[in-house]
Amino acid sequence: MAEVPEPTHRRRSHAGTRDLERYAGLFAERTGVMRSSAMRDLMAITARPEVISLAGGLPDTSTFPPQSFAAQMTRIAQESAAKALQYGPTEGFEETKDCILEVMGAEGMLPDPDDIIVTTGGQQAIDLVCKTLIDPGDVVICEAPTYPGAIPTLCSYQADVVQVECDEDGMQVEVLEELLAELRSEGRRPKFIYSVPSFQNPAGVTMSLQRRRRLVELARTEELLVVEDNPYGLLRYGGEPLPPLYQLDGGDFVIYLGTFSKILSPGIRLGWAVAPPPVMEKIVLGKQAADLCTSTLTQYFVREYFAERRWQLYVDDLVEIYRRRRDTMVEALRDNFPAEATWTEPEGGLFIWATLPDYIDTSDLLAKALRADVAFVPGQAAYVDGRGSHSMRLNFSGVDEDEIREGVRRIGKVIAEQVELYGALTGEVPLPEPEEESAPNVFPFRKAGEAG
């Protein structure tokens, strides 16, 4: 019954194709690789309220105490209104860097504050690194699968993205070495290697210590840059903490990216990059050109928040919540996914990566799942070359345990229908264990996901 007035100042759309062509004639070449697709349209439906979305990557912000939020903002208004409403330094405030030092210190890192720049979210840090390092056609190496949000950034700088397969111990550094040799023989040198070594998005896997050491050593001997993206490092629910690449390397060949999004709030859009001084100098210039400085107001908020000295307790709370949600999702997968499916059991982070039999295309499955009011991210989103079509990314941080159980149950049901149908189509009774090799995009995890 509510009469919601439509906004009256919507931008008018343009009259016709001639207009479109007129603009298109002005587009930069790089926009050619920025693509929209039917799948993206499909994702628009996941926002319907009745849909249980395991597709997002949202941290839970519901437990952040509103009174604490209110108190900090009030304090800022009373004590530093003029400054909080003013521009700030491009590199970010020293006080914000102190908070960053605390967060990085919690994982054993101790960077020079001068090597740090505060960015508008971790995403801007990725963008600035690309802006600083990539010329069109330059090779950039990523994990396979890789963070889906990094792909549009890399593509918009026209990088030639090459992906190196992961297994349960993260990026296969042995394969990386072969790739580097191959590239060298072609006279090509990758500009950087992008990795999320801990609780990777989307695969949920963590790079082993041995591989971390080897990767850092490779970077040093070959004088390559590694971009370590570590949004989830402090969200560990089991196993022993591993040293970040930055710590192993000392910061000579590793550019480190961090964020407050997963330990405090993504809404404040606060992240950072740590880079060797010559690289940082260019990143700062790039940042200046992009947005002059990161929000002063939210930097003040972080300063006030850290002054309460409760941030680690809040992270501990989140870890408890997420651990239960991860356990719930793993249990639900065991109960509801077919025997042929495999999945990762992450020791931290926000995501599980599940791989289905190779006759199921998860983009198509999403259409069926949406009719059952549940959503996930089809695996193709994590590859540049169309692979990943039998896998899916499932998020367990953004919804509660009941919704996780129900969401996974619904996905399990639509998968079971497709498995049964395939059996009827081929006369094959689905095997409890598929052959080991099959298509190259089957993520090679058999260990964690053996369903009963």
Add this chain to the structure above:
Amino acid sequence: MKVAVLKGGRSLERGVSLRSGARVEDALERLGHEVLPIDVGADLVKRLVAERPDVAFVAMHGIGGEDGTVQELLEILGIPFTGPGAAACARCMDKVQGKDAIELAGLPTPQWFAFNQTAFREFGAADALGRLEETLGFPLVVKPSRGGSSLGVKFARSAGEVPQALVSAFSYDDRVLLERFVDGRELAVSILGDEPLPVVEAILLEGDRYDFEARYEIGRTRFDVPADLSAEEHRAVTEAALGTYGALGCTGFARIDLILASDGPWLLEANAIPGLTDTSLLPQAAEAAGLSFEQLVERILDLALTPQGVS
């Protein structure tokens, strides 16, 4: 005039529909109409009854908005609406029904076989696959019977690829068809009232011709309007499209998709509510005919208010 613009809904093509709807709303405002935008949901009938629009502009795509459901409701409520009526929409949305009607009218459509899931699950239809693959040859096209854009459409290049393609197509609908692949130029004929608009040709610029996604991505497919056709080809193509429009009982507008092969046009399907976004084919065709988007919208409204009946 008070015009309700029906858009969105729950279909898989919600995103396109919202873009179509927004563009139509702008045009209607510029034309001086009172616009009532409705993102279609459970309160649709209540809102229509309360608001009593003079006419409804249906800018919905896919199941629910393009299959006759919304049209049926509008017919019951006695609100004139744009585009084909409920029965015609149902025939257009369902490719099997549509192809039946096309064939019945004596028009050429690629040979096909249709199955529902029950046939495979309960009657062992898989055992008939070999026979029909022999009839249709390879590559063959597997499509969900009801579905828009390229969703769920797959090519199978060999018998081994057929089951997987069927599993994908069955993700969108309980009925699928396997269709002979016809090699030729991909054409779309939009019809406004009973006038064919200039023919649009889709030319794949890069990538695999069997990759349907590519056809809908800006930059990977070029659209030529009007298509470069000889007078003879043009006549054959528009006649086939008009015949299809009539056979399906379309009124108002529709877009007919076909392949022009060396032996003439082969009709694939009709879209009862073609996209109206700034990259959609109907507006492009209208523009090539000298109609601005506002003029197109006005004409569509006129047609809704003075029904022509089935031609």
